[in-house]
Amino acid sequence: MKPIAITMGDPAGIGAEIVLKLAAEVRDTVPLVVLGDAGVLARTRDQLKLDITLQEVSSPADAGTAPGVLPVIATSAVGADLPVGVAGAEAGQAAYDAVAAAIGYAMDGQIDAIVTAPLNKESLRLAGLPYPGHTEILAELSGTDDYTMMMASEDLRVVLVTIHEPLKDAIARIDEDSILRVIRLADAALRPSLGARPRIGVAGLNPHAGENGVLGSEEIDTIRPAVDRARAEGFDVSGPFPPDTVFLRARTGGFDVVVAQYHDQGLIPFKYLGLEKGVNVTIGLPFVRTSVDHGTAFDIVGKGIADHRSLRVALDQALLMVGQPAPAES
Ligand SMILES: NC(=O)c1ccc[n+]([C@@H]2O[C@H](COP(=O)([O-])OP(=O)(O)OC[C@H]3O[C@@H](n4cnc5c(N)ncnc54)[C@H](O)[C@@H]3O)[C@@H](O)[C@H]2O)c1
Numbered sequence: 496m497k498p499i500a501i502t503m504g505d506p507a508g509i510g511a512e513i514v515l516k517l518a519a520e521v522r523d524t525v526p527l528v529v530l531g532d533a534g535v536l537a538r539t540r541d542q543l544k545l546d547i548t549l550q551e552v553s554s555p556a557d558a559g560t561a562p563g564v565l566p567v568i569a570t571s572a573v574g575a576d577l578p579v580g581v582a583g584a585e586a587g588q589a590a591y592d593a594v595a596a597a598i599g600y601a602m603d604g605q606i607d608a609i610v611t612a613p614l615n616k617e618s619l620r621l622a623g624l625p626y627p628g629h630t631e632i633l634a635e636l637s638g639t640d641d642y643t644m645m646m647a648s649e650d651l652r653v654v655l656v657t658i659h660e661p662l663k664d665a666i667a668r669i670d671e672d673s674i675l676r677v678i679r680l681a682d683a684a685l686r687p688s689l690g691a692r693p694r695i696g697v698a699g700l701n702p703h704a705g706e707n708g709v710l711g712s713e714e715i716d717t718i719r720p721a722v723d724r725a726r727a728e729g730f731d732v733s734g735p736f737p738p739d740t741v742f743l744r745a746r747t748g749g750f751d752v753v754v755a756q757y758h759d760q761g762l763i764p765f766k767y768l769g770l771e772k773g774v775n776v777t778i779g780l781p782f783v784r785t786s787v788d789h790g791t792a793f794d795i796v797g798k799g800i801a802d803h804r805s806l807r808v809a810l811d812q813a814l815l816m817v818g819q820p821a822p823a824e825s
């Protein structure tokens with residue numbers, strides 16, 4: 496098995512803390528290589544009083560599995576005086592460099608999967624990088640046109656028609672083809688693990704899914720025609736359903752996945768169920784990428800209270816997707 500690459504995320508955020516807490520749990524059972532900032536990792540390890548030896552390596556192939564050792568590829572060196580808990584250009588560039596390096600290794604087949612700790616969108620912007628998140632970096636650097644974000648937990652799965660966009664732009668971009676594209680992506684992503692076509696519920700856009708045109712016409716003009724086309728292609732899909740209850744119907748077993756029309760339509764119900772259980776999977780890429788379902792949590796950096804359970808779920812999901820067993824805790 497090749498290593499799983501874990502990117503450290505924004506060096507001013509909780510990324511280093513959750514990566515180290517995860518490594519302390521699984522490092523002796525899963526081959527990991529961390530891409531990030533060795534100085535920030537060492538400082539955080541000392542703050543947390545974790546018994547982990549950080550070993551700098553120059554490529555994933557050099558990442559060994561010696562007990563107690565965490566291999567690190569240093570993709571940045573931000574320095575000990577980098578302010579934490581605030582957005583900044585240097586931090587944004589460092590976070591990007593780790594992700595870009597991981598994508599290169601994944602495209603070359605040097606790692607089995609990428610698991611990402613959170614980066615900060617404002618820091619990316621301050622660094623002059625034109626990406627709203629990992630998803631768009633991953634798509635562009637891997638040359639992927641057809642992709643989307645899936646948030647998954649034991650309770651609920653959600654896929655997004657539009658991702659990181661201002662709401663008014665997202666609404667303007669929703670069309671039949673993009674809904675159909677996301678239905679196809681969700682089916683392809685979930686069919687292998689479910690062993691059958693996933694039951695896909697499509698959310699409407701308007702209150703009560705427009706209620707036959709009383710509260711908006713997108714359901715009649717765009718969403719229902721897309722669902723009809725998808726059904727004609729053989730997908731197990733239905734809708735549009737009122738957005739305020741479709742997630743409950745999925746959580747109680749009615750659907751395997753919900754197609755949400757925009758970011759917060761899907762992510763508010765998902766995250767409300769608990770940040771510690773969720774994983775973000777980019778579907779459509781030529782390699783496996785999973786991530787935490789939370790952000791850089793600038794308000795708690797350095798306090799030692801960051802919860803690493805979502806990163807653990809992300810690692811377990813990545814291992815599942817590459818056909819490896821979930822690790823035991825060490
Ligand atoms: N995968 C990613 O890279 C990712 C995911 C979500 C948000 N973000 C980015 O992170 C930045 C901050 O986002 P935000 O403030 O909206 O959300 P956030 O998830 O960082 O924080 C929201 C709240 O949840 C708490 N929280 C989050 N993760 C936690 C953890 N692991 N343990 C304990 N408490 C935790 C925070 O302390 C805060 O109170 C933004 O730039 C956002 O775009 C990145």
Ligand SMILES: N[C@H](C(=O)O)[C@H](O)COP(=O)(O)O
Nearest residue numbers: 628629630631775786788789
């Ligand atoms: N939409 C994600 C969330 O709220 O959890 C987050 O922005 C991360 O997206 P990327 O994986 O594209 O960075």
